[in-house]
Amino acid sequence: MKQYRDDQQSRQALVDTLVELGNKNLNKGTSGNVSASTCKGMLITPTGVAPELLRAEHIVHMSLDGRVDKGQLTPSSEWQMHADVYRGKPEVSAVVHCHSPYATILACARKEIPAMHYMVAAAGGYGIPLAGYATFGSKALSAANLEALSDSLACLLANHGQLTVGVDLESALKLAELVEEQAHCYWGTLSIGGPVLLEKEEMDEVLAAFVSYGQQEKRVDLVPGNKFD
Ligand SMILES: [Zn+2]
Secondary structure: OOOEOOOHHHHHHHHHHHHHHHHOOOOOOOOOEEEEEEOOEEEEOEOOOOHHHOOHHHOEEEOOOOOEOOOOOOEOOOHHHHHHHHHHOOOOOEEEEEOOHHHHHHHHOOOOEOOOOHHHHHHOOOOEOEEOOOOOOOHHHHHHHHHHHHHOOEEEEOOOEEEEEEOOHHHHHHHHHHHHHHHHHHHHHHOOOOOOOOOHHHHHHHHHHHHHHHHHHHHHHHOOOOOOO
């Protein structure tokens, strides 16, 4: 897991992640927000600043109980949801939240994504869960989100959007992209009678294979000059 500091480089990484969300058609305007944990709290995108206007100095540093360092912009209205993830899941270093189109369609229909494609296992389980509805920015939404993430690195938020977590911003962003792909695929299968779901045993095999794949990635990193083609 990556340890972020409140410095220019980390702040720029948050800006780049929010811009990238837009480039990947996962976010429009000011609805998405991104954060990274630091030793004293977290860095988070401010509320109401469009990605194209966002600069590193606009990123807000705050404590996990909501105290904002002096002279900064107002943090995202979803800061509580981000802060509670870092408190509840200390292995997580980054959170990405967006209203990507297909994930939001499913969230509005209150449908979680079942084991209809083996890649749902990338979120760590047998599907992508749905967090119950609560008003945006509320403590209740934060609690519903954390409950949905108890066995998962990603969830849909009812009548709202999606949220992913990761060991760094890159992995949380990658997972947000995957959730949107899976949501698109599930939406498509629903229009032709619904998917044939994978059995639990089949998903167990996938989850086991993902663990060994992860170990291989680490081993490859350890071998000098050895890169994935
Ligand atoms: Zn939102």
